[in-house]
Amino acid sequence: MRKKRILFCSEATFLNTGYATYTREILKYLHGTGKYEIAEMGCYGKVADPQAADIPWKFYGVVPPDDWPEEKKREYHAKPTNQFGEWIFEDVCLDFLPDIVCDIRDFWMLDFAERSPFRDYFKWCIMPTVDARPQARQWIATYEGADACLTYSDWAGDILEDQSGGRINYIGCAPPSAHPAYSPVEDREMHKVNMGIDPSYKIIGTVMRNQRRKLFPDLFEAFRKFLDSSEDKNYYLYCHTSYPDLGWDIPELIHQYELSSKIMMTYICRETKRPFPSLFKGAVIQSPFTGRRSAVVSSVKDGASYEDLAAIINTFDVYVQYANSEGFGLPQVEAAACGIPVMSTDYSAMESEVRKLGGIPLKPKALYKELETGCLRAVPDNDNTAKELLKFFSLSQEERDDLGKLARKNFEEKYQWHLSGAK
Numbered sequence: 001m002r003k004k005r006i007l008f009c010s011e012a013t014f015l016n017t018g019y020a021t022y023t024r025e026i027l028k029y030l031h032g033t034g035k036y037e038i039a040e041m042g043c044y045g046k047v048a049d050p051q052a053a054d055i056p057w058k059f060y061g062v063v064p065p066d067d068w069p070e071e072k073k074r075e076y077h078a079k080p081t082n083q084f085g086e087w088i089f090e091d092v093c094l095d096f097l098p099d100i101v102c103d104i105r106d107f108w109m110l111d112f113a114e115r116s117p118f119r120d121y122f123k124w125c126i127m128p129t130v131d132a133r134p135q136a137r138q139w140i141a142t143y144e145g146a147d148a149c150l151t152y153s154d155w156a157g158d159i160l161e162d163q164s165g166g167r168i169n170y171i172g173c174a175p176p177s178a179h180p181a182y183s184p185v186e187d188r189e190m191h192k193v194n195m196g197i198d199p200s201y202k203i204i205g206t207v208m209r210n211q212r213r214k215l216f217p218d219l220f221e222a223f224r225k226f227l228d229s230s231e232d233k234n235y236y237l238y239c240h241t242s243y244p245d246l247g248w249d250i251p252e253l254i255h256q257y258e259l260s261s262k263i264m265m266t267y268i269c270r271e272t273k274r275p276f277p278s279l280f281k282g283a284v285i286q287s288p289f290t291g292r293r294s295a296v297v298s299s300v301k302d303g304a305s306y307e308d309l310a311a312i313i314n315t316f317d318v319y320v321q322y323a324n325s326e327g328f329g330l331p332q333v334e335a336a337a338c339g340i341p342v343m344s345t346d347y348s349a350m351e352s353e354v355r356k357l358g359g360i361p362l363k364p365k366a367l368y369k370e371l372e373t374g375c376l377r378a379v380p381d382n383d384n385t386a387k388e389l390l391k392f393f394s395l396s397q398e399e400r401d402d403l404g405k406l407a408r409k410n411f412e413e414k415y416q417w418h419l420s421g422a423k
Contacts (some may be wrong), residue, residue: 005037006030007122009085009104009113012042012061016052019105029421031057039096041085043109060092078414080172085110089168093118100125106128107139109257114145123147127174129327130156131348132375133164137309143168150174150423153349154356173422175339176330177354177411181306184339184408185314192315195277196288201281202393203264205238205316205332207309207339208298208323210247215345217253218380219322224257225386238264240312242299254280266298266312275304277312303360313338317400318392322362323376326350332357332413336407343388347378351374356414358406 009286013024023040031038038057043054045061047068052059057112062338067274076082084105085092089112093101103110104127110376112122126199127150128143143149143160144167151157152175160168182402185191187323208214216239222236243250254263269287271294278295287295299320304312313319319335320343324384328349332342342359344350347367354361360387364378392400 003035003037004099005039005096006100007039007041007092007096009041009089009101009103009110010043012045012049012059013050013055014042015044015153017044018176018328021179024215025177025285026174026277027057027419028420029417035081039092039098041089043084043093045342046160047088051301058096059089060096062387065194078103079111081108084109084112088408089116089122090118093122094302098122103127104404107136111142114142117298122182127151130159131327132325132373132377133159133163133348133369134375136374140164140168142260145301151354152176153350155349156327172423173423174298174350175328175415176420177415177417178334179306179310181310182334182337183310184404191311195311195315197264197277197315200234200237202232202237203316204235204318204320204389205240205313205335206320206322207240207313207334209360210245210250213324213377214241214249215380216248216250217322218240218382219320220253220257220259220263221323221361222380222382222385222389223262225382226389229386229390232393235393236264236382238312238316240266240298240304240309242296243373246297250280266304268297268298268304270302275308275312277315296298310334310338318343318363318389319343320385321350321354322380323350324379325375329353330372332359333411336411336415339404339408340408341392341403343385343392345378345380347409357410358402358403360392362388 010023011020013020017359018380030036041060041287043216046063046065047061049061064076071235099121102125105130124146125148126146140163144164149170151173154173157170157173161170192199251260254260264277265280266275266292267278268275268287272289274289284293285295313335319340319342321329321332324350332353336357344354346361346363365381368380370377
């Protein structure tokens with residue numbers, strides 16, 4: 001009997017993006033069952049891409065190779081959605097003849113499969129990113145047309161079921177997990193010393209891209225309010241983020257909230273590729289490894305490995321996810337995997353994740369409707385966040401450690417690749 005054929009549409013699994021990582025781990029699980037023939041249509045990977053040589057399933061790249069005729073390249077660049085695979089999808093279907101097509105991306109990245117002339121010949125299982133409510137009516141209509149729908153969070157599933165009146169065939173939540181590098185260290189104080197951090201420092205940490213919906217201005221204000229109300233001033237805010245970027249002006253925020261000696265960031269030595277934590281001293285600083293001004297703030301281009309980022313997160317005493325919305329927010333799970341207690345804005349996917357991890361929800365002050373999408377976004381209550389930080393640090397070290405152990409336990413029970421693979 002022929003094995004069922006699954007075509008998975010996502011970002012090429014040899015990349016280190018969120019979609020690529022999720023697809024890679026799920027396909028490893030599905031491939032390992034031996035039950036299916038697997039193929040991957042990987043955007044941002046080239047046709048016949050040499051980086052796909054070691055992938056154990058069939059790979060279809062989306063980007064035309066350099067030696068292709070100009071007319072083929074023009075066809076690719078003629079439409080923005082071609083980068084997600086629209087231009088080559090029918091060719092892939094004809095070659096692989098999938099029984100099932102899966103897609104885990106945003107609406108505008110996946111809706112072309114619904115319009116395919118071959119739609120009647122495959123089952124369509126999608127896992128759209130749902131990061132706010134309400135979802136656009138057009139999106140809901142497309143999701144209703146899928147044969148099955150999964151989500152990254154329980155909250156997202158509730159939104160889809162509610163807005164569709166149950167017409168979406170929602171089959172559950174299949175969240176991502178953390179890389180095995182994310183695990184607790186035995187001696188956190190000694191670990192801080194080894195990372196070049198005074199072990200007496202109490203660190204509030206976050207891992208967020210410097211972009212509009214990541215609320216760095218509010219986080220800085222909440223931290224300032226917390227500092228002002230705390231007798232102990234030995235607290236630091238560690239922001240593993242990028243600067244400069246297309247987001248917030250970090251130096252201006254530091255100046256505005258008088259935090260010049262309180263903000264830590266990750267720098268990468270461009271010569272040795274080694275990361276190190278430091279008080280923020282600008283976009284380019286002296287590297288401790290070379291003695292030269294060759295260190296830049298960590299970014300997508302100059303980033304930290306899983307192992308390096310796990311080492312950084314293990315210097316945190318508490319992790320804070322402070323965003324106006326999230327499709328998931330993987331660093332919350334990575335922090336919990338390291339045994340770090342988690343605080344998150346109590347809205348969107350964070351609403352589910354912070355509770356499942358046994359963390360502390362940070363109630364928003366209000367929700368506002370965003371002009372561009374019509375979705376509601378959270379306005380955080382910075383006074384309440386400052387109070388929650390005070391309450392957290394008023395606990396004994398043993399009580400805080402117990403919260404970290406609970407976070408790790410919940411991670412092990414609820415956020416594992418084999419659980420999502422089985423779903």
